[in-house]
Each structure stands twice: as C-alpha cells, then as structure tokens.
Amino acid sequence: MATLEPLVKAMGTKMTDARWIFSTAGSPAYYQEDEYIYTADGRCEFSVSNGWWFSIKDGRAVYYVADDHVFLPNGKSAFYFGPKHK
Secondary structure, three states, rough: OOOOOOHHHHHOOOOOOOOOEEEEEOOOOOOEEEEEEEEOOOOEEEEOOOEEEOOOOOOOEEEEOOOOOOEOOOOOOOOEEEEEEO
16 A cells, blocks of 8 residues: 555644545545545535435545444445554
C-alpha cells in the first residue's frame, strides 16, 4: 500500500485523530475526523450518526459501518477503515 504522507502534506494538516478510509481497491478515498467524512482534498461529504453515513447534500443515508468496513445499503462492501492516524 502506498504511503499516505504525500496526501497529508497536500492537505496542509497533521490529521490528528483522523482515520483514512480506503476503496476496496486499496486507494485512499476519504478520511474521518470526529463525526464527519471528508474527501482527500478536504471537502466534507458525509456526517456520521449511529453507524450510518448521511450525505451532507441531501441528508440521505448512503452507507453503513460494520466491523471497520463501510457498506452500501444492499450489503455490498464499498470502503474499509485504515488504522487511526496519530
């Protein structure tokens, strides 16, 4: 797996207590800080509540989380969580 350091530097932050979220192909797709999910360029895309990701745009439940994986409502795996960044 590629190092995340170039992405962290490009974002201009140390990402304390953030967690990268990877596509099923293994590339970084999002990161989570607190109760929000951001794209690699820093745009907030989702809020997190009760294990569900809700779209910032329309409030719709888009994904759910179980066992460090993120799933579509139909049960198909979409992403997985990397270790917490410290």
